[in-house]
Amino acid sequence: MAALTRLEAAGKIMVALDKPDAAAALAVADQLRGSGCWMKVGMELFYATGPSIVQELKARGFRIFLDLKMHDIPNTVRGGARSITRMGVDLFNVHGAGGIAMMKAAAEGVKDAVDAGEAKQAPIVIAVTQLTSTSQTVLNEEIGIAGLVEDAVVRYAKLAREAGLQGVVASPLEVAAIKAACGTDFVTVTPGIRPRGADAGDQSRITTPHEAVMGGTDYLVIGRPITAALNPSEALDNILKEMTEQ
Numbered sequence: 652m653a654a655l656t657r658l659e660a661a662g663k664i665m666v667a668l669d670k671p672d673a674a675a676a677l678a679v680a681d682q683l684r685g686s687g688c689w690m691k692v693g694m695e696l697f698y699a700t701g702p703s704i705v706q707e708l709k710a711r712g713f714r715i716f717l718d719l720k721m722h723d724i725p726n727t728v729r730g731g732a733r734s735i736t737r738m739g740v741d742l743f744n745v746h747g748a749g750g751i752a753m754m755k756a757a758a759e760g761v762k763d764a765v766d767a768g769e770a771k772q773a774p775i776v777i778a779v780t781q782l783t784s785t786s787q788t789v790l791n792e793e794i795g796i797a798g799l800v801e802d803a804v805v806r807y808a809k810l811a812r813e814a815g816l817q818g819v820v821a822s823p824l825e826v827a828a829i830k831a832a833c834g835t836d837f838v839t840v841t842p843g844i845r846p847r848g849a850d851a852g853d854q855s856r857i858t859t860p861h862e863a864v865m866g867g868t869d870y871l872v873i874g875r876p877i878t879a880a881l882n883p884s885e886a887l888d889n890i891l892k893e894m895t896e897q
């Protein structure tokens with residue numbers, strides 16, 4: 652595999668802005684402005700600010716992954732997807748555990764918004780598989796799902812593809828199996844990234860940025876290793892170095 656350029660590597664990073672309010676989030680975003688990376692808005696930030704944070708980040712030139720992991724009956728998810736599409740995000744997710752009808756409803760909600768002229772672009776829609784904080788032991792002994800984590804993840808990925816979604820959230824450890832089952836164009840968005848020597852924290856299925864790139868992931872979701880660093884811009888630089896080395 653040819654080495655990534657710095658710009659290509661930056662375009663693969665989605666910075667998880669898990670902050671309690673807009674001021675804290677924008678303080679980090681402003682330090683990363685112009686880098687080419689995406690911003691991921693999750694529950695903590697979105698529930699505090701509402702859609703205005705999406706507009707603030709878009710105005711700064713970032714592409715946005717809205718990570719709200721919708722999981723509800725199909726009719727509710729369809730309406731939610733339509734509202735999210737109106738916000739102009741680039742990518743959002745639903746939970747794969749909602750099944751094919753729910754995931755199809757998300758795709759229909761996007762189409763509703765685009766057909767009604769409420770949005771200029773159709774965002775990419777992906778499904779969450781098994782959270783990267785879930786270990787093999789927790790899956791088997793606590794949640795009560797038998798078999799390998801990788802098999803459960805691939806099963807969700809196949810359901811998502813059947814429902815017409817464009818990809819999944821999974822650990823970088825499962826990317827090869829997902830691509831083998833669903834095709835190389837099926838998008839993989841992977842949290843569970845820890846630079847060399849960083850604390851895993853509550854994540855279980857992790858790799859370094861270099862390993863994730865070598866494993867063929869499309870996007871690396873990285874939060875605390877950047878956002879909790881004293882200098883987020885320097886932390887991003889170090890990660891880009893890891894990603895671009897052969």
Ligand SMILES: O=c1ccn([C@@H]2O[C@H](COP(=O)(O)O)[C@@H](O)[C@H]2O)c(=O)[nH]1
Pocket residue numbers: 667668669693779781782783784820821842843844854872873874875876
């Ligand atoms: O399976 C999943 C799905 C989503 N996430 C989210 O990614 C980031 C990871 O942040 P770190 O600080 O790098 O651990 C966070 O926003 C999660 O909500 C995930 O980790 N795993």
